[in-house]
Amino acid sequence: MEALLWLAVALPALGAAATLLVPRPLAGPVAVGGAVLAALPAWVLLAGAGAGETARSALLWLPGAGLELGLRLDGLTAAMTVTVATVGLVVLVYATGYFAEHPRAPSALAGLLAFLAAMQGLVLAGDFLTLLIFWELVGALSARLIAFSREDALAPAGAVRAFLTTRAADVGLYLAVIALFAATGDLAFGAERPGGALGALVGLGLVVAAIGKSAQAPLQTWLSGAMAGPTPVSALLHSATMVAAGVYLLARSSDLLAGWPLEVAGWVGALTAVAGAAIALAQDDLKRVLAGSTSSQLGFMFVGVAVGGPAVGIFHLVAHAAGKATMFLAAGIFQHARGTTSLSELSGAGREDRTAFAAFVIGAASIAAVPPLAAFWSKDAILLAAEENPAWLVLSLLAAAGSAAYLLRPALVLWRGTPVGGPRRAGRPAMLAGAGTLAAASLVLGFAGAPLADLIGGPAPGSSPLSVGLSLGALLAGVVAVLAAPSLPPRIVALARAQLGATAALRALAERPLLLAARAADALDRTRLDAVVDGTARGGLALAALSDRIERSGIDAAVDGTARAIGRGGDRSSRLQSGRLHEYLRDTVLGAAAVAFILVLTAVL
Amino acid sequence: MSDLTTALVFWPAGVLMLVTALYVFITSSMARAGLLLLAALALEGLLFLALASEFLGVLMLLMMSAEMVIMVFFMVMFMPDPGGLMGMDMVHDKRRSAGAAVVVGLLLAVVAVLTDWPAQVLPPDAPDVRAIGFEVMGRSMFSFLFAGMAILFTMVGGIMVAKQGGRYGVQAPAGEVR
Amino acid sequence: MISLPVVLVFAAVLFGIGLYGVLGQTNAVMVIMGVELMLGAAMLNVVGFLRFAAQDSTSGAFFVLILLTLMALEAAIGFGLVISTFRNRRTAEVDDLTDLSG
Numbered sequence: 001m002e003a004l005l006w007l008a009v010a011l012p013a014l015g016a017a018a019t020l021l022v023p024r025p026l027a028g029p030v031a032v033g034g035a036v037l038a039a040l041p042a043w044v045l046l047a048g049a050g051a052g053e054t055a056r057s058a059l060l061w062l063p064g065a066g067l068e069l070g071l072r073l074d075g076l077t078a079a080m081t082v083t084v085a086t087v088g089l090v091v092l093v094y095a096t097g098y099f100a101e102h103p104r105a106p107s108a109l110a111g112l113l114a115f116l117a118a119m120q121g122l123v124l125a126g127d128f129l130t131l132l133i134f135w136e137l138v139g140a141l142s143a144r145l146i147a148f149s150r151e152d153a154l155a156p157a158g159a160v161r162a163f164l165t166t167r168a169a170d171v172g173l174y175l176a177v178i179a180l181f182a183a184t185g186d187l188a189f190g191a192e193r194p195g196g197a198l199g200a201l202v203g204l205g206l207v208v209a210a211i212g213k214s215a216q217a218p219l220q221t222w223l224s225g226a227m228a229g230p231t232p233v234s235a236l237l238h239s240a241t242m243v244a245a246g247v248y249l250l251a252r253s254s255d256l257l258a259g260w261p262l263e264v265a266g267w268v269g270a271l272t273a274v275a276g277a278a279i280a281l282a283q284d285d286l287k288r289v290l291a292g293s294t295s296s297q298l299g300f301m302f303v304g305v306a307v308g309g310p311a312v313g314i315f316h317l318v319a320h321a322a323g324k325a326t327m328f329l330a331a332g333i334f335q336h337a338r339g340t341t342s343l344s345e346l347s348g349a350g351r352e353d354r355t356a357f358a359a360f361v362i363g364a365a366s367i368a369a370v371p372p373l374a375a376f377w378s379k380d381a382i383l384l385a386a387e388e389n390p391a392w393l394v395l396s397l398l399a400a401a402g403s404a405a406y407l408l409r410p411a412l413v414l415w416r417g418t419p420v421g422g423p424r425r426a427g428r429p430a431m432l433a434g435a436g437t438l439a440a441a442s443l444v445l446g447f448a449g450a451p452l453a454d455l456i457g458g459p460a461p462g463s464s465p466l467s468v469g470l471s472l473g474a475l476l477a478g479v480v481a482v483l484a485a486p487s488l489p490p491r492i493v494a495l496a497r498a499q500l501g502a503t504a505a506l507r508a509l510a511e512r513p514l515l516l517a518a519r520a521a522d523a524l525d526r527t528r529l530d531a532v533v534d535g536t537a538r539g540g541l542a543l544a545a546l547s548d549r550i551e552r553s554g555i556d557a558a559v560d561g562t563a564r565a566i567g568r569g570g571d572r573s574s575r576l577q578s579g580r581l582h583e584y585l586r587d588t589v590l591g592a593a594a595v596a597f598i599l600v601l602t603a604v605l
Numbered sequence: 606m607s608d609l610t611t612a613l614v615f616w617p618a619g620v621l622m623l624v625t626a627l628y629v630f631i632t633s634s635m636a637r638a639g640l641l642l643l644a645a646l647a648l649e650g651l652l653f654l655a656l657a658s659e660f661l662g663v664l665m666l667l668m669m670s671a672e673m674v675i676m677v678f679f680m681v682m683f684m685p686d687p688g689g690l691m692g693m694d695m696v697h698d699k700r701r702s703a704g705a706a707v708v709v710g711l712l713l714a715v716v717a718v719l720t721d722w723p724a725q726v727l728p729p730d731a732p733d734v735r736a737i738g739f740e741v742m743g744r745s746m747f748s749f750l751f752a753g754m755a756i757l758f759t760m761v762g763g764i765m766v767a768k769q770g771g772r773y774g775v776q777a778p779a780g781e782v783r
Numbered sequence: 784m785i786s787l788p789v790v791l792v793f794a795a796v797l798f799g800i801g802l803y804g805v806l807g808q809t810n811a812v813m814v815i816m817g818v819e820l821m822l823g824a825a826m827l828n829v830v831g832f833l834r835f836a837a838q839d840s841t842s843g844a845f846f847v848l849i850l851l852t853l854m855a856l857e858a859a860i861g862f863g864l865v866i867s868t869f870r871n872r873r874t875a876e877v878d879d880l881t882d883l884s885g
Binding site: 672 | 787790792793797800803804807813819820826836841845849855864
Binding site: 582586589590593596597600604 | 701702705708709712716719720721
């Protein structure tokens, strides 16, 4: 069992390497083969967990600090790993079709496989440290994947924004881990939240990290920008796996987050559910509608974990993964047909490719909570659990109505309009296969609720007549709204398109102050610190010049002066030797007289 | 000599001696200078006689007369203005040399006056010439001998120094026989 | 009264005059004359001492003899040098003989 844990993480990585190394024609099959192989351990682990097995496998990393890296098998990780592996396999099959005519196809496939490895590591992590490491890996790899289509000018920018936003939120996770370690010295799951300031830091940090990763308000803007990446990436990362990591984090640490942190998460989720729906309604680009929808649905999941426990949230996660990924894969088929994802240019594309459109409709119906499709049951479970919290219930119903509306709108656009009818592209079979598989999954996953609850623990997601009634009512309301009022007022559209002001707020609150601080620091460095260094250098030079001057004017002058004085003395004394006899005689006489006088006087006196 | 005679001779002779000596250097005529020197030294000889050294006085007079005449010869030969008719001032550094002279003279005079000489006033019984002769030929023979040799050397040396061409004589130009 | 100091003073003055001549005169012959006077002053000194302090000293008289000889010798050599100088340089002025300057 332990070996399977490591295999689940290692096989996708090996598959990525293999995809890059084999010759180009083999890259697709090798990638798919790798994904199939990588899915096998996941299913075996699920079987094992279902039979009640748990396992742990750890490597001692820093024995002195008691830190270790490890993977673990329990109900939650088993559910997540199967989701990741299966959706990953389907998307990979789809990607071989999507990238069929792309010059850098092997690189894309390898990137997807590498991402799968990191995601598996995240969901299989056995303690917070391992979770943190894979969390960061997932973020880094996702940015690379988004920036893959670098021919599109928006893609690198979107990748940078995604990376920066999620990374900034990840600081919360860092702080939480550090605080937890500082408080208890133990980073295992399932502990109780420590008290005091450190405990508050733990709770807050985890919630912030989840908000960032799951594109909840006010950090939801990066998801729209990430849509500039290739569609398979959007399908895998931004509907099923990476963004779901935030929900997984909440589910994993629900013991740590008991109390006010879960309340906060619930409120954020509820508000985002509504905000995301509003944004999705106003978008003009199909993928951006789906992005807003993802934010909204993730908000639902937050509410689910907050009120109903981990099983409720994960149920919706799995259902949403199937439905949303289907829609993204279908959108990718339309994208290849029309060369764009802009709704105004996609009208009638559904009529052209009815198979793809059928998949799209199935996925949309699931997300819009049309019974008996999967997401109906999971959303219903959330509404049931939210009945305890009226405010959240109202917000959820609003969001449910919104989800119906914003999904019906693109569907109508795709159906109405005249088909253009172009040639069928290569790779379409693979793409259809992928979309079809997930559509089928959306049909049947509604029955996964109870088994999931058994697996993960916690109350089973159920339904009540009230919740079903409210849910259907919301669905009807949304449908009627779209059919009756075809367009929204322009001001609201503009506001929604501006992400309800979140972008501007972030720019004012975060970007500008940081840039100002950076510029100030640079100015400080240039004027003060550099000045100190320059000043020291100049001081040194001045000191050198001064000592040179001292030496030259003082010491040298003294030496030269002495030499000159001696020379002058020599000159003057040479004048005594005038050659004139009389002067010699005179000097002799005077000298002798003086000596004699002294002698005599001393003798006399 | 009696005291009076001694005094009568000593004082005038002494003063005159000093005056003539001074005039040796004041006068501008060379002949006169030489003769004045003769006079000064002759008067000095007279002083010797007055001081009861007859031998020395006579010796002085004899020698000086011949020597000074020869000196006059030399003066006329080598002086630019022997007659003193052109009025050249042949002194340089007059003040300084005068000053030095005065200083030295004063010094010596002061020493002479201030010293406590032994008061031995013996009767003027000078040793007679005979005793001096015995001294010269006896005890001081060695010195006398040397003095004689010195005179010889000086004679030869003087001629050598003064001779044209020095020691080696004038080199005859080639071909010419001297 | 004639006494030793008197004689010595006379001698001193004569010495000074001779010194004036030695130091002041430009012509070599005049310088030699000055030297004669100085030697004469020395002789006067000795004679004074002979008369007043050491009357029975024959060696004193001999000393004067030697001084006298010295006077003559010095004059002889001096004049020889003057002749030689005059022969080579056409001048007997001491001021022109400055070859040893420097």
